[in-house]
Amino acid sequence: MAIQVIEIQRDYTHGMLTQFDEAYPDALLGKITPEEYRRTIEQINEYFKEAETIDSTTIIEGCLGCLSLFTLFLCRDDKYKKTINRFNEYLAEQNETVYRPRGVALINPFSNGLLHIDLWIEN
Amino acid sequence: MTKDESKSKLSCNGRFISGPDRIYYYMTLVMIVAPQIPFLIIICHYMQRYVTVAIYPVTCYIIGLCVCFHLMAALSDPGIVPRGPPVSISENPFEAERDHPSTKKVLVRGVEFETKWCETCNIYRPLRATHCSICNNCVEKFDHHCPWVGNCIGRRNYRYFLLFIYTTTFDTLYVLGFCIAHIILNANEYTGPDTSSTSSKFKYALRESYYFSIIIPVYCIAALCFVGGLSGFHFYLSSHARSTNEQIKHTYRGVKNPNSRGFFKNLIYPFVAPYYPSFILLKTKRQPDVELGKYTEAPSDDYDINDDGRSSPSLSPSPSPPPSRSSSSSSSVSSP
Numbered sequence: 001m002a003i004q005v006i007e008i009q010r011d012y013t014h015g016m017l018t019q020f021d022e023a024y025p026d027a028l029l030g031k032i033t034p035e036e037y038r039r040t041i042e043q044i045n046e047y048f049k050e051a052e053t054i055d056s057t058t059i060i061e062g063c064l065g066c067l068s069l070f071t072l073f074l075c076r077d078d079k080y081k082k083t084i085n086r087f088n089e090y091l092a093e094q095n096e097t098v099y100r101p102r103g104v105a106l107i108n109p110f111s112n113g114l115l116h117i118d119l120w121i122e123n
Numbered sequence: 124m125t126k127d128e129s130k131s132k133l134s135c136n137g138r139f140i141s142g143p144d145r146i147y148y149y150m151t152l153v154m155i156v157a158p159q160i161p162f163l164i165i166i167c168h169y170m171q172r173y174v175t176v177a178i179y180p181v182t183c184y185i186i187g188l189c190v191c192f193h194l195m196a197a198l199s200d201p202g203i204v205p206r207g208p209p210v211s212i213s214e215n216p217f218e219a220e221r222d223h224p225s226t227k228k229v230l231v232r233g234v235e236f237e238t239k240w241c242e243t244c245n246i247y248r249p250l251r252a253t254h255c256s257i258c259n260n261c262v263e264k265f266d267h268h269c270p271w272v273g274n275c276i277g278r279r280n281y282r283y284f285l286l287f288i289y290t291t292t293f294d295t296l297y298v299l300g301f302c303i304a305h306i307i308l309n310a311n312e313y314t315g316p317d318t319s320s321t322s323s324k325f326k327y328a329l330r331e332s333y334y335f336s337i338i339i340p341v342y343c344i345a346a347l348c349f350v351g352g353l354s355g356f357h358f359y360l361s362s363h364a365r366s367t368n369e370q371i372k373h374t375y376r377g378v379k380n381p382n383s384r385g386f387f388k389n390l391i392y393p394f395v396a397p398y399y400p401s402f403i404l405l406k407t408k409r410q411p412d413v414e415l416g417k418y419t420e421a422p423s424d425d426y427d428i429n430d431d432g433r434s435s436p437s438l439s440p441s442p443s444p445p446p447s448r449s450s451s452s453s454s455s456v457s458s459p
Contacts, residue, residue: 012231012250015381052397062395066286069191073398080397113204113263113402115249 002123007116008041018048018114027121031102040094040106044117047090051083084110127243130259131203139198140403141274142258148197148273152190155291158342159186161335162298166305169332173308178301185294192287193272200401201277202263207246232381236374251382253368260403266366276367279401282393285357292347292354299343302336309336364389 006027011019022041024034057079065072077085088108095106103122109115130143141148159182167178212219226237227247238247241254244261248254253265255275264278276284309328310321317323329337360370364383369375383389 010249012229015232016250054392054395058397059391059395062391066282066394069188070195078398080399084400110400110402110405111205112207113246113249115204115207115246 004121004123006119006121008119009116010114011045017052019045020109020117025119028104028119031104031121032099036098040098041117043090044087047083047087051080051087128259129203130257134198138404140200140203140401141197142268144257144270145197145273147270148193151271152193154346155189155193155294156186158339159294159298162302162339165332165335166301166339169305169309170301173304182297185290185297188290189287189294192283192290196269196272196276196280196283196287197274199274199280199283200404201265201275202252202279202399203258203275203277203401203403204244204246204249204252204261204263205402205406206244210245234378234381251366251369264366265368267368278396279399281366282396285361285393288350288354288357291350295343295347295350299340299347302340302343305332305336358390361393362386362389364392 004027006025008020008025011021013019020041022038022045024037028037061072061078065078091106091108099106105120107118107120109117112118131140132143132145133140163179163182167182171178210223212223223240225240227240229236229238229250231250236250238250240246241248241261243254243259246261248261249263251264252261254261255265255268257268258275260275262275262277264281266276266281266284268275269284272284272287274280306325306328309331310324313324313327315323315327357367360367364380365375384392
């Protein structure tokens with residue numbers, strides 16, 4: 001069983017925010033429809049956008065963290081970690097329901113330093 | 124150790140990372156704490172009658188802050204990018220450049236930048252990442268390798284480094300201020316025979332403190348030139364959203380810096396930035412016997428930051444690196 005690996009690269013058009021390219025890779029033809037694929041990547045991008053945007057929650061957490069010598073985060077997860085946990089659950093759920101039954105695996109981008117999302121496709 | 128291996132050191136059962144030159148960290152620690160001991164014993168003892176006994180806990184707290192932030196900057200992962208899978212590049216340089224270009228162009232908010240291929244780490248470096256030759260790793264948003272901290276300064280520990288230099292500058296000014304106050308107040312209390320002569324008052328004041336009230340300020344002024352200058356430089360850099368590396372290489376000369384959000388937002392950003400997880404410690408936690416700097420395949424598709432060990436998937440990876448790896452049609456601007 002040969003495994004082909006496709007790398008979905010980062011999309012830097014919105015600055016340094018972690019976003020991934022939404023273009024449909026041709027190797028998924030016949031396995032995953034463009035609509036399903038686009039929905040997955042859009043939702044992944046939404047999670048990262050939510051995690052990395054600086055809003056009032058982040059500012060308060062940052063201030064309290066500095067004042068408490070960063071011991072605050074031993075007791076309580078920060079916004080980024082909570083959002084990434086939801087992202088991990090979403091990725092696992094997408095893999096179980098949509099991708100794996102058709103012989104495709106989405107590899108979590110945290111394993112390669114958020115450089116690219118790997119797609120392992122069974123041939 | 125081969126040329127491709129990481130020189131970073133793990134400590135405390137794989138929880139912390141530091142660079143290979145830890146001796147300077149201990150030297151800096153001694154240079155910060157040692158002058159404070161005579162300050163606490165001699166100067167504070169005299170000053171407490173003017174500013175209450177609270178001077179002791181406040182001084183200890185400030186010293187504690189400096190030491191804590193120094194420790195955090197030294198032991199945290201700066202944002203080391205994990206090694207990529209080994210790639211065979213042909214010997215022929217023309218074929219190599221055609222199949223595997225050494226730089227890729229990327230558009231960031233309309234401004235074009237280049238990402239380079241790192242031969243040691245086997246990856247196209249993320250934007251703003253640079254390879255540190257001392258630690259032999261690519262570090263995200265690489266600022267510089269600080270010998271006084273014994274670690275690289277990158278995306279994940281820039282805030283600890285900034286807090287360290289700002290609190291050390293404040294501490295230096297604090298100690299300097301109290302030593303000068305000690306000299307002046309003592310000089311005013313001179314009740315010897317020659318009260319009109321300032322030099323004998325001055326000598327009396329110095330003798331009262333066993334000459335520490337002149338040694339410590341001289342040391343502080345020398346330290347202030349260094350740490351204060353560094354603080355001012357980093358204040359300037361962070362207000363422009365540039366790293367030291369980018370300043371030296373003039374990456375944003377002539378172009379608008381796409382990372383700049385405005386003066387005040389840039390200053391606040393290092394302290395409120397997201398707490399990215401350490402990619403390299405995620406790997407070493409899952410596979411404790413793996414060496415730092417070796418490429419390891421993703422064993423399963425979930426990389427839980429809390430690492431509670433989920434079940435492995437049905438599509439298991441092959442033991443050797445998969446034969447074909449290709450990039451999707453990427454959004455990068457490829458020059459024709």
